[in-house]
Amino acid sequence: MISRVSSLLNRPFMRRFSRDALLALDPEQAHKATLLALKSGMITSDIPQDPLQLNTSIAGIPLSNPVGMAAGFDKNAEVFDALDGLGFGFCEVGTITPNPQTGNSKPRLFRLMAAKGVINRMGFNNLGHDAAYERLNVAREKGAAPVGINIGANKDSEDFVGDYVTGVKKFARIANYLTINISSPNTPGLRGLQAPQLLERLLGETLNERARQAANTPVFLKIAPDLTPDAMDDIAGIITKTDLNGLIVSNTTITRTGVEGLDFADEVGGLSGQPIFETSTIKLAQMRQRVGPDMTIIGVGGVHSTASALAKIEAGANAIQLYTALVFEGLELLDKIKNGLLETIKKKNCTSIEQLVGTKTNNWAQRNLNS
Ligand SMILES: Cc1cc2nc3c(=O)[nH]c(=O)nc-3n(C[C@H](O)[C@H](O)[C@H](O)COP(=O)(O)O)c2cc1C
Numbered sequence: 076m077i078s079r080v081s082s083l084l085n086r087p088f089m090r091r092f093s094r095d096a097l098l099a100l101d102p103e104q105a106h107k108a109t110l111l112a113l114k115s116g117m118i119t120s121d122i123p124q125d126p127l128q129l130n131t132s133i134a135g136i137p138l139s140n141p142v143g144m145a146a147g148f149d150k151n152a153e154v155f156d157a158l159d160g161l162g163f164g165f166c167e168v169g170t171i172t173p174n175p176q177t178g179n180s181k182p183r184l185f186r187l188m189a190a191k192g193v194i195n196r197m198g199f200n201n202l203g204h205d206a207a208y209e210r211l212n213v214a215r216e217k218g219a220a221p222v223g224i225n226i227g228a229n230k231d232s233e234d235f236v237g238d239y240v241t242g243v244k245k246f247a248r249i250a251n252y253l254t255i256n257i258s259s260p261n262t263p264g265l266r267g268l269q270a271p272q273l274l275e276r277l278l279g280e281t282l283n284e285r286a287r288q289a290a291n292t293p294v295f296l297k298i299a300p301d302l303t304p305d306a307m308d309d310i311a312g313i314i315t316k317t318d319l320n321g322l323i324v325s326n327t328t329i330t331r332t333g334v335e336g337l338d339f340a341d342e343v344g345g346l347s348g349q350p351i352f353e354t355s356t357i358k359l360a361q362m363r364q365r366v367g368p369d370m371t372i373i374g375v376g377g378v379h380s381t382a383s384a385l386a387k388i389e390a391g392a393n394a395i396q397l398y399t400a401l402v403f404e405g406l407e408l409l410d411k412i413k414n415g416l417l418e419t420i421k422k423k424n425c426t427s428i429e430q431l432v433g434t435k436t437n438n439w440a441q442r443n444l445n446s
Contacts, residue, residue, distance in 0.1 A: 097109060103182070118157070119160060124139070127427075133252070138221060141395055142384065144158050145396035145397055147169075150201045152214075155220075162410065167223040168225065169256070171201050171224065173245075176203075178200025179261065190333060190348070190350045191349040191399070194347075196344030223253065226255060236277050236280055239277060239280075244287075247292045252294070255277070256297045258297050258326035266299060271313060282317055293371070294318075295371070296310075297324075298325055300325035300358045311362065314366065324358055326376075327345025331346060332354070357390075360391050364391075364436060374387030379403070380415070386435075388416075389434045416428060
């Protein structure tokens with residue numbers, strides 16, 4: 076029975092139907108239903124191997140293609156191998172905090188249909204380090220696509236920095252990479268860790284812990300799209316003096332540019348999806364200018380098409396992630412983007428996606444002046 080449903084769900088019409096059915100549900104219920112379908116194997120894909128032109132790498136981690144699932148979708152590391160099976164080049168699980176926590180009260184997830192955006196104030200609802208650890212450890216042995224583990228701090232923690240150190244200690248040896256997420260707007264005080272003195276301490280202590288674990292797991296820092304030019308200068312100045320391996324630009328925004336007046340636009344939380352594409356891509360290019368060509372940058376924020384995926388890469392991203400667009404476009408968006416990127420590579424007479432990285436950084440970085 077499941078295999079019959081499975082093959083049905085994989086027909087384009089049914090995929091579209093299931094997406095429309097999911098959009099009719101309460102957003103958090105729809106997310107739960109999708110996780111359940113992925114866990115039970117109801118959504119699968121007979122994807123061919125990725126073509127060589129899409130192969131790339133981030134901080135030395137080989138990827139079969141540059142399109143990853145962003146953090147927040149698989150908070151408890153339950154479906155990353157199913158996502159691998161659908162053809163994602165990598166998957167970032169979390170944010171995972173040391174102790175389980177329930178997050179903010181519901182409702183806490185809102186769709187802004189007309190803008191194809193989402194506002195969330197989930198508040199790091201997750202089952203904690205221990206619950207995710209075993210699943211992730213097993214997966215490593217199975218050789219799934221690279222998995223990044225996104226770590227955070229408990230809301231009631233008296234030592235945010237200590238929570239990140241605990242995360243590095245727990246996961247440094249089993250993650251393909253670690254993300255230090257200090258840019259969620261939904262844990263009061265967390266974004267304050269982006270300030271220079273705290274950031275220096277945070278990176279000092281977490282990178283020391285990585286060394287203590289005798290691990291050379293790449294560590295990335297995930298930043299907000301709301302940083303001022305001065306704040307970006309400070310961050311770039313600090314990270315280029317450390318062994319940090321890269322940046323993820325960006326998390327959700329607390330601004331409401333482009334969605335003013337829409338239903339739910341006044342809900343508290345972080346805005347994601349198409350309305351943040353422009354800002355997050357500009358910030359990505361501006362960080363690329365600041366850190367130079369060698370540091371890894373993962374571009375995330377509003378990717379919803381081949382053109383927007385390509386724009387992130389041209390702005391300076393070595394790889395991209397997406398989440399919100401999958402809510403509106405369905406999982407088949409992944410294949411569309413990968414096929415579109417391949418066509419673009421061929422059209423431009425390139426042999427690899429890597430040749431397109433940063434080809435329009437200056438154009439994108441400049442755009443801020445006009446906005
Ligand atoms: C419902 C929801 C939950 C999220 N949870 C997390 C999280 O736990 N940790 C994190 O680093 N980012 C989280 N994000 C942010 C995404 O990873 C991503 O940075 C942001 O949504 C921009 O990408 P998008 O426009 O493709 O969604 C979440 C986003 C959404 C929509």
